[in-house]
Amino acid sequence: MSARKMLAQFTTDQLLEEIVRRREDRKDIGDVQPCDECRHFKFWITSGEAPKDYNPCELGNRMRFHMAGDGEDPHSSIGYYRRVCVSRSPREGAT
Ligand code: SF4
Numbered sequence: 001m002s003a004r005k006m007l008a009q010f011t012t013d014q015l016l017e018e019i020v021r022r023r024e025d026r027k028d029i030g031d032v033q034p035c036d037e038c039r040h041f042k043f044w045i046t047s048g049e050a051p052k053d054y055n056p057c058e059l060g061n062r063m064r065f066h067m068a069g070d071g072e073d074p075h076s077s078i079g080y081y082r083r084v085c086v087s088r089s090p091r092e093g094a095t
Pocket of ligand 1: 035036038039040041056057058059061062063081082085086087088089
């Protein structure tokens with residue numbers, strides 16, 4: 001299938017939404033706090049793999065996930081995060 005035909009499956013709004021999502025994913029996240037420092041973050045401690053729909057946020061908030069890619073600062077590998085969250089509550093001992 002040609003790229004043109006593949007793109008024709010989506011509306012212009014869907015394509016623009018995807019472009020914005022990708023731009024957000026690539027923004028510098030150096031100053032973003034990871035969710036695993038929040039007391040509402042539930043680590044998967046049961047044996048076996050977590051189900052695909054597992055949400056580590058006990059409040060059910062939607063998070064993003066970032067892992068450093070090629071050419072990125074490996075220290076920017078923060079895992080789950082949410083840029084702005086009114087429910088963020090630092091876990092005791094977290095910075
Ligand atoms: S920062 Fe917000 S989204 Fe992240 S775990 Fe805490 S409450 Fe959930």
